[in-house]
Amino acid sequence: MNMKRLVSIITVGIAILFFASVVVFAVTTTLVVFPGNLQGWQTQVSPGLQPTPASTPSVTFVFGPATPPLGRGSAQLSVGSDGGAAAQLRHPGYAGTVLPTPIPSPTPTPSPTPPGELAPAFPASNELTALAYSTYVQSGGSGSQAPYIILNVDYDNNGTEDDQLVFEPQYQNSTDCPSFNQGNVTNGTWQTWNALNGCWYSKGGVAGSGPGTNVEPLRTITAAQPNARIVNSGDGGGGVRIVAGFGAGAWDNFVGNVDNFQIGVGEDPDTGTNITAYDFEPKAPPALASNGVIISELRNSGPGLPVCAAPTAVGIVCVAPGLPVSSGGDEYVELYNTTDNDIAVTSVDGSGGWSLVRRGSSCADPPVVVATIPDGTIIPARGHYLLAGAGYSLRGYPAGDGSSQTPQMRPRPTRPTRTPSAATPTSDSSTPLRPSTSHTASTPSASTTVRATPATS
Template sequence: MGIGARGNAGRAGLACVVALVLGLAMGTAWTPRSALAQVSSDGWEFTLLACPAGGGYGTGGFENGPGVPLNGSGSFVFSTASDGLAWLQLHQGGLDGVPLASLHDLTYSTFVVTGGTQAAPYLMLQVDLNDDGLPDDQLVYLPHLNDTVVPIEWQTWDALEGVWWSLNGRAGMTQANPQPLSVYLDAYPNATLANDDTGALVVAAGCLSGVSWSSWQGAVDALSIAYSTTTIAWDFESTGVVTSRRAIPGGPLTFTNLTPAPWSTVAPGEVTVAVNVRSSSPITRVTMTLNGQELAPEIAGPSAFQLSAFTGLTLQPGLYQVLATAEDRSGQTFQAMWQFVVSNNPNDSWWFLADGTPRRAEIEASLRSLVEAFRWHFWGYSWDGQQHSTDIPTHAE
């Protein structure tokens, strides 16, 4: 399914073309694959613009291949003429108003048919900087500025982990000096995606300098974006777009399980120390210490939003304290501290042995901590003469 045009504004609505291919225009019944994955244009439109140096010819459309796409059997294919002056844009208008800072996943896959060039389909984000709903800048992700583009091979790009540049050179981010999006957000923390005639999210080919677009052909597929608690995945097929939407488990960064259980008693020998972590933003780091010694846990999980950190240790009888720290991409940090006992007698506890003998040091330490915490919390009395209001709230303020 190809769409071609010459000049400075050839535009075609994909919905019409997709409808013809699906047979909808002829009244043929069509059943969606599921309530969450449907074939349509889903807000994607193709536009052909002229490069600043002049107009050119190019095509874009849903086709089978090339090669073996990551999802399904098709992709969206771009082609340019020998002059390389066409600016091909496949744009999505359904992300208007999404805060730039809320993005925590943006990946896509490309296939370059033409050899001898580092040109590959790239991403553009249109951003509003003054809350008027109109684009004030465009951020550009160029694959070849992040890694080597390999022809005749599907490559997946993690755009949020890469470097970008601003078409207006804002925040010092130019094509010659691309930077992570965090640099842009430091300068414009309230930036939001903005939709106009060319969409808030654009997959483009052509025009940009630094690589050759002459007689070039390439494809894009498997584009996924996640923001706040929403994930959208677009699979480009010869029949149109297969869209999958799902909600990310909401809530702040938290630990859902601590092992061994707090205040529990376990037998000496092999002991597993572990935490389960969950967040609505991808988890970027999990660390653990045992009695002040850094551990090296293995990290695994069904997704970046739900992880487990665990390690197996050989422990002798004694008292142990774990400190676990987790961080996510949104900047949240959360910690948990808990104690457990290793003993041959399962009735031994943190404060008393099984025969009732008290552990004086542990009892005194616990009581002292309670007294100090209550004094600070209710009256603002410091236990060591230092100011702690930045870490511990007090009613005295």
Template sequence: MPVRGLEADLVAQTASYLTQRLLALEALIPDGTLTPDDPLPFGHTIHVVTHDNQDSWKVQVSPTEVTFADELTCDADQAPPLPPGALHLVVMPDANAVFTFARLRSTRYHRTYLRDLSRLDYYACDERNNGQQWPFIALEIDWDGNNTIDDELIFEPTYQNPVDGGLCGVGSNQGPPVLPMWRFRDALRNDGGTFMACWWSMNDPLFPPGDVIRPLSEYITAHPNAAIVNLDGNHGGIQIMHGFSDPNDTYNGWVDAFTIGKDINGSNGQTQNSTITYDFQKP
């Protein structure tokens, strides 16, 4: 079965080559601000985000737009999960660009081990895309504790079903995305401590995209110390993205209720995990 999703328009390029092109867009030298200033709160909290550079989130685009707006046009039957606002990701064609993309990055989760994640999920709705890509998650990953980016790990809704995700899609079993409809996406799919959601790696050839994609738990087994890392204080290791395919493609999508949970291992006498749901709203 041919590769679909992010690499559908990049048939001649390997994942490693794509990584080089992607990371070449920004310097890989940390600026000394890798550690976030705000500690994670205990328990489950909802944080309202209404603009760039708020609550650890920073916009990065090329040459597109990320806005916080009321969603009134995507799904005629359903409002966003936390109405009325949502994160709006718009990617317009640009024949002169190498890649076109829209993304929002969080710096709050620097040095979070993948094995310590307890939630990673969101809702997405697309009005227009290339027929294969919906808003997705990209994680900057360090394998060995030296705070350099060894890999970029990708979660795409397209692969979370048996047709596009093969055997892994059977385990993830989240159904194919549909235009234009709000759908919940679970990037862990925790089944008794095993993460069944399907992810692919930019730099580890044993974790390719397509119908041979593999579960996140298998990636953690292969890289037990894999941790999310920030590039620097302005480029966080957790990314909500749209685009990054053919520069002639157009994308118009929405994301809401983006939730990240982390097992804090009882630090400071606490026994609760830290779970934050980010509620994107119009300013």
């Protein structure tokens, strides 16, 4: 074999291996959306036709439900009793974004485009390159509904709305969208939908598209309208819309949530798709700081719990239950967040959290870690966080629902001595602490409990 030809074959083979191993990257910027800073989003509600009682659609920002994809919360869309009403989030910042080219930009190949085929186009700087979001259905209307996307589009570049393109999760199953099956809508769980590669329909029927089995991939629609681009409404309403409602009967009493809305515009040849992820939250993100947290109360010995005898045939018999005895385990340390922002526990030394320590047996001995508040634990604004010993005398006090997403407000109990706020545990309280393996009666024991309470005013 000719040596020059052999070298050429080897070179092409290496090129094929190189391009086959190309990895597509993306640069994602996360923006937290909360009532004090909507990051450009607009909320909009539209009443239905039901006169009495009138429907009350709403857009709210809440903790949960369950564990959202980003952060601790989500945007909640409630339609009300008339499904013809609607609740929406709209963003005007993507006007002018052109919809994807009919032929997507693939992994590069060393070979030229075969004769008769169009060369794949690299995305334009203003081209839609990513669109995905997560939904959670609490109350699903007549069934299969989930918050959906509407894009207001302009086909002739005159700045006015010509059509609306709709992505509905209920049509992303194997029957309606066999080209990109994403499964059925399931109530009570978070689901993520890839809208860019999913199936859509045009309200104007472009490319023969329509609801149900007539949905088409987005690029099929853009092939019929290659100049399609996002446009805002004449009244300034955003052309990118997250919607629940606009369907009497089917959407009656619907309640659902959205989070982690991702949209990409353009693509960098080196870093990949430029994506913005919107994290919907009920309040500002926690500060990663310790400034502002103080020890508000502590006790190293208290009245303790009643002394109880060993179990008998009729149960545990307590000796003088009305007269608690002194107990070294009836102790606590209470932290208080003096700021108006939640604070996330963050260690600066890689220890995994903030630790409560006691000195060793002698000055030469290192401190002993009694308990650790793990990194990521949230101490609410103007709220408390409690470390309590095994003999803590108020440990039987009702402690809320155990969820930091919906903290329960409880009054302080009446008591003769100073003790911590009424204990409202959070999800953090279920995180095991790391108590020391040896301790004395003057330090919290291995069954140390942790509780966090919101401010009561």
